[in-house]
Amino acid sequence: MARSRTSALSVAVALGCTAVAYNLSVAFVGSSPQLRGGPAVARGVGTDYLVRNGPKDADPPAVDTSKAAGATVDIEFKKRPFGIARYVPGAGGKGAVVRDVTQKSRYPGDPQGQAFVAGVQPDWVLKSVNGQDVSGMDFFVIMQMLDDEVMDPVTAMSLNLKASGVKTDLRNDGAERTQGEKFAITSDLDKVAVVDMPAKLVYQQM
Numbered sequence: 001m002a003r004s005r006t007s008a009l010s011v012a013v014a015l016g017c018t019a020v021a022y023n024l025s026v027a028f029v030g031s032s033p034q035l036r037g038g039p040a041v042a043r044g045v046g047t048d049y050l051v052r053n054g055p056k057d058a059d060p061p062a063v064d065t066s067k068a069a070g071a072t073v074d075i076e077f078k079k080r081p082f083g084i085a086r087y088v089p090g091a092g093g094k095g096a097v098v099r100d101v102t103q104k105s106r107y108p109g110d111p112q113g114q115a116f117v118a119g120v121q122p123d124w125v126l127k128s129v130n131g132q133d134v135s136g137m138d139f140f141v142i143m144q145m146l147d148d149e150v151m152d153p154v155t156a157m158s159l160n161l162k163a164s165g166v167k168t169d170l171r172n173d174g175a176e177r178t179q180g181e182k183f184a185i186t187s188d189l190d191k192v193a194v195v196d197m198p199a200k201l202v203y204q205q206m
Contacts, residue, residue: 045143045144045146045147045148045149046140046141046142046143046144046145046189046192047140047144047187047189049087049139049140049143049149050088050089052149052151053086053087053149054086054088054099055088059088059099060123062088062089062090062091062092062097063090063091063097063123063125063206064090064091065090065091065094065095065096065097065125065126065135065136066090066094066095066135066136067206068125068127068135068204068205068206069204069206070204070205070206071204071205072127072202072203072204072205073118073119073120073124073202073203073204073205074200074201074202075114075115075118075120075200075201075202075203076198076199076200076201077114077197077198077199077201078111078114078197078198079111079197079198080111080147080148080197081111081112081148081149081150082111082112082114082115082146082148082201083101083102083105083110083111083112083113083114083115083116083120084098084100084101084102084115084120084148085099085100085101085102085150086099086100087099087126087139087142087143089139090125090135090139093138093139093140094135094136094137094138094139095125095126095134095135095136095137095139095142096125096126096134096139096142096143097123097124097125097126098115098120098121098122098123098124098125098126098203099122099123100122101115101116101120101121101122102115102116103116104116105117112150120203121205123205123206124203124204124205124206125203125204125205125206126142126201126202126203127202127203127204128201128202129142129145129146129195129199129200129201130195130199130200131200135204140189141189141192144189144192144194145192145193145194145195146194146195146199147194147195
């Protein structure tokens with residue numbers, strides 16, 4: 001009997017772990033992920049983007065994106081993610097400059113290979129999004145518009161919890177848990193409209 005109960009407990013634990021892993025995986029990429037079994041919440045890519053993605057010691061000095069005067073390249077992205085692993089702001093926090101591009105396309109039509117296939121290069125300035133000039137726009141607003149970031153499941157889940165207003169009082173050993181708008185972490189970036197797919201982006205060389 002004891003062995004039977006032990007086996008049943010092991011199965012229950014395994015199923016629970018599988019469920020948690022699945023719930024985390026669904027919040028990996030894409031606009032406005034949803035906590036399984038809960039309401040859809042905005043991920044807020046623009047918020048704390050640089051905390052998650054740089055800057056790095058090897059990055060060159062920020063450039064004035066409004067002075068980009070090189071050739072332009074028009075690219076239509078069909079879906080997210082675009083395959084641009086990291087942007088950095090221009091001088092004064094204005095504009096967005098490509099810093100890292102995913103250097104492969106894993107299979108035909110791979111979303112994360114779109115930028116690579118289109119020939120996007122580091123140091124290119126993002127000039128416009130769907131015809132709107134963004135070269136002088138606040139960097140975080142641009143990131144929010146694009147909503148283009150591949151997050152690890154834990155980071156995505158953390159942002160979901162903040163946006164949905166989940167609060168845990170650790171001083172009470174986690175016993176007190178409340179959820180609702182009262183505790184939701186919001187910012188002005190939440191008001192920025194995310195561009196629909198497909199999106200036409202124009203990049204310009206410095």
